[in-house]
Amino acid sequence: SSLVKNTKYYWKVIATDPSGSKTSSLMNFTVSMTPEWSYETGDDVNEVAVSADGEYMVVASKDNKVYLFDRDGSTPLWSYSTGDRARSVDISADGEYIVAASEDQKVYLFDKDSSTPLWSYSTGGEARSISISADGEYIAAVSGSSVYLFDKDSSTPLWNHQTDYTPIEASISANGEFITVSATSGRIYLFDKDSSTPLWSSDTEGYVYS
Numbered sequence: 001s002s003l004v005k006n007t008k009y010y011w012k013v014i015a016t017d018p019s020g021s022k023t024s025s026l027m028n029f030t031v032s033m034t035p036e037w038s039y040e041t042g043d044d045v046n047e048v049a050v051s052a053d054g055e056y057m058v059v060a061s062k063d064n065k066v067y068l069f070d071r072d073g074s075t076p077l078w079s080y081s082t083g084d085r086a087r088s089v090d091i092s093a094d095g096e097y098i099v100a101a102s103e104d105q106k107v108y109l110f111d112k113d114s115s116t117p118l119w120s121y122s123t124g125g126e127a128r129s130i131s132i133s134a135d136g137e138y139i140a141a142v143s144g145s146s147v148y149l150f151d152k153d154s155s156t157p158l159w160n161h162q163t164d165y166t167p168i169e170a171s172i173s174a175n176g177e178f179i180t181v182s183a184t185s186g187r188i189y190l191f192d193k194d195s196s197t198p199l200w201s202s203d204t205e206g207y208v209y210s
Contacts, residue, residue, distance in 0.1 A: 003031045004031065005031050005032070005033050005034075006030070006031065006032070006033040007030065007031055008028055008029070008030045009028060009029055009030070009031070010026060010027070010028045011026075011027055011028075012026050012027070036071070037073065037074035038074060039067075039069070039074045039075075039076070041059065041061040041063050041065065041067065042061065042063030042065070043061055043062035043063035043085075044061070044062045045059055045060070045061050045062075046060045046061065046062060046085065046086060046087055046088065047059070047060045047087070047088050047089050048060075048089070049089050049090045049091045050091065051091050051092070051093060051094060051095035052093035052094070052134070053093075053094070053095070054071055055070055055071055055095050056068065056069065056070055056071070056091060056095035056112060057069045057070075057071065057091075058089045058090070058091045058098045058100075059089065060086035060087060060088055060089040060100060060101075060102075061085075061086055062085045062086070063085075064081055064082050064083070064084060064085055064086065064102075065079045065080065065081050065082065065086060066079065066080045066082065066086050066089060066098070066100045066108070066110075067079045068098060068110075068112060068115075077112070078114070078115035079115065080100075080108070080110070080115045080116075080117070082100070082102035082103075082104050082106065082108070083102065083104030083106070084102055084103035084104035084105075085102065085103045086100055086101075086102050086103075087101050087102055087103055087126070087127060087128055087129070088100065088101040088127070088128060088129045088130045089101075089130070090130055090131050090132045091132065092132050092133070092134060092135065092136035093134040093135065093136075093174070094136070095112055096111065096112055096136055097109065097110070097111065097112070097132060097136035097152060098110040098111075098112060098132075099130045099131075099132045099139050099141075100130065101127035101128060101129060101130040101141055101142075101143070102127055103126050103127070104127075105122055105123050105124060105125055105126060105127060105143065106120045106121060106122050106123065106127060107120065107121050107123060107127050107130055107139070107141045107143070107148070107150075108120045109139065109150075109152060109155075118152075119154070119155035120155065121148075121150070121155045121156075121157070123141070123143035123144060123146070123148065124143070124144060125143045125144020125145070125146070126143060126144065127141060127142070127143040128142050128143060128167070128168060128169075129141065129142045129167075129168065129169045129170045130142075130170065131170050131171045131172045131179075132172065133172050133173065133174060133175060133176030134174035134175070134176075135174075135175070135176070136152055137151055137152055137176050138150070138151055138152070138172060138176035138193060139151070139152065139172070140170040140171070140172040140179045140181075141170055142167035142168065142169065142170045142181060144166075145162050145163060145166055145167070146160045146161065146162050146163070146167070147160060147161045147163060147167055147170065147179070147181050147189070147191070147196075148160045149179060149191070149193060149196075158193070159195070159196035160196060161191070161196040161197070161198070163181070163183055163187075163189065164183075164187070165183040165184045165185045165187050166183055166184045167181045167182070167183045167189075168181075168182050168183055168184060168208070169181065169182045169208070176193055177192065177193055178190060178191065178192060178193070179191040179192075179193065182208035183208070184207070185203070185207075186203055186204040186205060186206050186207055186208050187201055187202070187203050187204075187208075188201065188202050188203075188204065188208060189201045
């Protein structure tokens, strides 16, 4: 059978000389991983997200661009230039919808078939994180000192909430029902999609990165 990539294999050799003495040694090797392909953006990459079936990949880069790839090639299906560094991206489970947050103080929604945004929204502050539900229906984002929730059909937020501490990261459940947000000082918030009032908040003992 074929060897598995990135797996270490061991073997042992035992030799017997004419006097009957035996010697042995344990050796190993690792089957190296080789990328299917690679692509060089114009600057560091801030974030990568992949659709559930692995067909599509979206990239946020400090070169002020969002890139969409499919798994079969290193040539982007498209790229879009934001007004500043692209900070965060996410993609729906089926790869149909892509969201991006940028330091140009905007959040964006794209369809996979076009680099022209379906809509964008100006938050008035640096957009740091964005997350989309598995079905692509709901989008959570953090920017400045606020948390935003959108549905995909409108650039007008369903609601927004100003937090006590600067929000850093947003994540939305697969069904879009719940949103979690981490903030500076180690505070975590949980929201229900139907209300801008947190269900609860809790303080951890250290900074929460994700």
